[in-house]
Amino acid sequence: MPTRKELANAVRALAMDAVQKANSGHPGAPLGMADFTEVLYNDFVKHNPANPAWPDRDRVVLSNGHASMLLYAVLHLTGYDLSIEDIKNFRQLGAKTPGHPELGQTPGVETTSGPLGQGLACAVGLALAERTLAARFNRPGFPVVNHTTWVLLGDGCLMEGVSHEACSLAGTQKLGKLIALYDDNGISIDGCVDGWFGDDTPARFRAYGWHVVAGVDGHDPAAVQKAVAAAKTETGKPSLVCLKTVIGFGAPGVCGTSKCHGSPLGDEQIACAREQLGWPHPPFTVPAEIYAGWDARPKGAAAEGLWSEMFAAYSATHPDLAAEFRRRVSGELPVGFAAAAADLADALAKADPMATRKASGKCLAALGPGLPELVGGSADLAGSNLTKRPDSVVIEAATPDGNYLNYGVREFAMGCLMNGLALHGGFIPYGGTFLVFADYMRSAMRMAALMGLKVAYVLTHDSIGVGEDGPTHQPIEHTASLRLIPNLSVWRPADAAETAAAWNAALTRENGPTALILSRQTLPPQPRDAAATADMARGGYVLADCAGEPSALLLATGSEVALAVDAAKLLAGQGIPVRVVSLPSVDRFLAQPAEYRDQVLPPQVAARVAVEAGATTGWWQLVGSRGTVVGLDRFGESAPGKVLFAHFGFTPEAVAQAVRDTLAAR
Numbered sequence: 302m303p304t305r306k307e308l309a310n311a312v313r314a315l316a317m318d319a320v321q322k323a324n325s326g327h328p329g330a331p332l333g334m335a336d337f338t339e340v341l342y343n344d345f346v347k348h349n350p351a352n353p354a355w356p357d358r359d360r361v362v363l364s365n366g367h368a369s370m371l372l373y374a375v376l377h378l379t380g381y382d383l384s385i386e387d388i389k390n391f392r393q394l395g396a397k398t399p400g401h402p403e404l405g406q407t408p409g410v411e412t413t414s415g416p417l418g419q420g421l422a423c424a425v426g427l428a429l430a431e432r433t434l435a436a437r438f439n440r441p442g443f444p445v446v447n448h449t450t451w452v453l454l455g456d457g458c459l460m461e462g463v464s465h466e467a468c469s470l471a472g473t474q475k476l477g478k479l480i481a482l483y484d485d486n487g488i489s490i491d492g493c494v495d496g497w498f499g500d501d502t503p504a505r506f507r508a509y510g511w512h513v514v515a516g517v518d519g520h521d522p523a524a525v526q527k528a529v530a531a532a533k534t535e536t537g538k539p540s541l542v543c544l545k546t547v548i549g550f551g552a553p554g555v556c557g558t559s560k561c562h563g564s565p566l567g568d569e570q571i572a573c574a575r576e577q578l579g580w581p582h583p584p585f586t587v588p589a590e591i592y593a594g595w596d597a598r599p600k601g602a603a604a605e606g607l608w609s610e611m612f613a614a615y616s617a618t619h620p621d622l623a624a625e626f627r628r629r630v631s632g633e634l635p636v637g638f639a640a641a642a643a644d645l646a647d648a649l650a651k652a653d654p655m656a657t658r659k660a661s662g663k664c665l666a667a668l669g670p671g672l673p674e675l676v677g678g679s680a681d682l683a684g685s686n687l688t689k690r691p692d693s694v695v696i697e698a699a700t701p702d703g704n705y706l707n708y709g710v711r712e713f714a715m716g717c718l719m720n721g722l723a724l725h726g727g728f729i730p731y732g733g734t735f736l737v738f739a740d741y742m743r744s745a746m747r748m749a750a751l752m753g754l755k756v757a758y759v760l761t762h763d764s765i766g767v768g769e770d771g772p773t774h775q776p777i778e779h780t781a782s783l784r785l786i787p788n789l790s791v792w793r794p795a796d797a798a799e800t801a802a803a804w805n806a807a808l809t810r811e812n813g814p815t816a817l818i819l820s821r822q823t824l825p826p827q828p829r830d831a832a833a834t835a836d837m838a839r840g841g842y843v844l845a846d847c848a849g850e851p852s853a854l855l856l857a858t859g860s861e862v863a864l865a866v867d868a869a870k871l872l873a874g875q876g877i878p879v880r881v882v883s884l885p886s887v888d889r890f891l892a893q894p895a896e897y898r899d900q901v902l903p904p905q906v907a908a909r910v911a912v913e914a915g916a917t918t919g920w921w922q923l924v925g926s927r928g929t930v931v932g933l934d935r936f937g938e939s940a941p942g943k944v945l946f947a948h949f950g951f952t953p954e955a956v957a958q959a960v961r962d963t964l965a966a967r
């Protein structure tokens with residue numbers, strides 16, 4: 302039987318050799334974390350390498366994603382479908398071992414990580430998902446959802462502000478099955494952290510309501526074993542285990558310094574490390590008995606087998622629950638969803654004038670009861686974002702079986718937690734804040750887009766229409782800048798009917814997140830014929846056409862669509878035929894076949910004016926160099942919304958003038 306040191310040294314060797322071969326990567330953290338990670342995997346993690354999709358597996362998040370080689374080495378050694386060739390291909394194009402862990406690239410990787418702090422916050426979401434799903438589906442004798450969320454993190458994750466937001470919430474929520482292992486090596490890139498990170502971390506986490514096991518020697522397997530066991534025993538609070546380690550452990554010339562953080566050790570140092578660690582084997586060679594010591598497949602198959610037996614008995618005793626569990630975990634929408642969405646679309650097609658945030662609230666109220674996976678929330682703006690539904694039940698420690706989270710004033714954590722909820726499976730999260738504060742959670746939105754997660758953002762108060770709160774609260778560049786994030790679908794509906802189309806798009810989209818950009822102020826409903834109604838889902842369509850070929854095209858979104866329609870009427874009265882195109886989702890429209898796009902925006906009509914109360918960037922793509930954008934490339938003012946629209950030139954007269962000027966300039 303190999304010793305624990307030998308098992309850990311296999312991780313160290315693979316990490317330093319793979320980084321060396323790639324001539325790029327981070328050897329320090331894997332070398333320092335190898336001992337406690339070995340204990341974690343071999344004594345605690347419940348997983349089956351043969352089935353990384355087993356719903357009741359423990360979730361392990363590597364929040365310090367730069368330590369990716371640690372995770373890849375462990376996944377390889379425990380028996381995931383990750384070969385030694387994959388390890389040799391570390392950081393190469395198309396490899397299963399990318400620079401930082403990426404969802405969908407490597408079996409066993411639960412989330413993309415690397416932006417420090419976000420993995421930790423995402424793990425809070427995963428743990429919340431586990432508890433919420435357990436509360437809904439477990440029955441006496443049938444703990445079908447019963448797993449631990451582990452998160453490995455470093456100094457950087459704890460310095461990031463999002464760690465405060467997420468861990469404060471995790472403490473309040475008493476997430477007893479969340480266990481964080483802190484690689485307390487006192488080093489970050491710029492050197493010894495004493496000069497910039499002097500927190501009393503154990504005291505900080507105790508203040509959040511966490512259970513803390515402090516001062517553990519991260520290189521002493523027995524001490525680690527004991528500390529992690531204590532963390533597992535505490536089920537009323539999340540646990541933080543602080544593990545004192547030496548970065549680059551085993552590499553004599555650089556260990557304990559930031560030199561080994563992010564560059565290859567070099568052949569000479571690696572040879573010294575092999576000597577010091579007592580690892581005589583050549584690169585990428587692991588003796589059979591060490592593989593055997595790591596192999597988690599037999600134990601994993603047995604664990605999943607037991608669970609499957611339990612699930613079979615659960616299915617016999619609670620057939621409806623079991624079927625619903627399977628549906629939830631597979632991410633399939635309920636059978637009734639399409640009909641409910643169609644009824645909603647009909648109802649909102651006939652709606653009175655209303656703010657699109659209000660229409661969004663109506664969508665949620667209508668769809669929520671038939672969609673138990675829809676877990677809502679807001680960053681302390683529920684009454685403004687209208688995210689709460691009549692069927693919302695707040696999730697708290699004492700009432701875990703709910704569908705609504707009060708995230709508090711924590712936009713970034715909200716974004717990260719929603720990623721965790723979506724990643725876990727069984728949930729479609731949506732969360733609200735003011736559009737202007739979407740910047741606070743932007744990095745989490747980017748990660749959702751990168752991972753292709755089904756998450757919806759309810760971003761209300763979407764322009765200078767906010768009014769009196771002034772420029773701090775008036776979004777300008779936000780809509781345009783969200784459109785820049787690849788794979789984030791952005792919708793800015795013009796009325797209740799388009800809002801229903803936007804929600805339908807968000808909930809039926811299978812490969813990425815959706816931002817719903819909604820007005821604070823009331824907007825009039827637009828009349829639509831059957832074709833326009835059907836084409837709303839395409840993201841752009843002819844809303845109000847003129848007779849014959851248009852002289853000019855008016856493109857608009859959201860609250861500016863009604864304005865464009867009024868401008869077109871003025872122009873019609875002056876003998877200028879103009880077509881109004883509503884573009885609730887530019888990305889969706891651009892994804893349509895060219896034939897459709899040309900039908901909506903005939904290429905021969907070059908006189909084009911776009912109207913959006915926000916940054917003009919982006920619109921030039923659709924209006925061309927001969928076009929005009931009526932937008933706003935400066936900050937707003939504190940005044941009533943209507944006054945501001947007039948002040949900044951968002952009036953039918955001004956838009957009509959812009960069209961005439963555009964025609965005249967040709």
Ligand SMILES: Cc1ncc(C[n+]2csc(CCOP(=O)(O)OP(=O)(O)O)c2C)c(N)n1
Binds near residue numbers: 330367415416457486
């Ligand atoms: C949000 C974010 N900012 C900066 C970085 C760049 N970065 C990667 S690792 C690191 C230092 C992290 O220190 P620590 O977590 O202690 O890692 P160690 O050096 O101990 O491996 C930094 C600044 C990042 N990945 N994410």
Ligand SMILES: [Mg+2]
Binds near residue numbers: 487
């Ligand atoms: Mg560190």
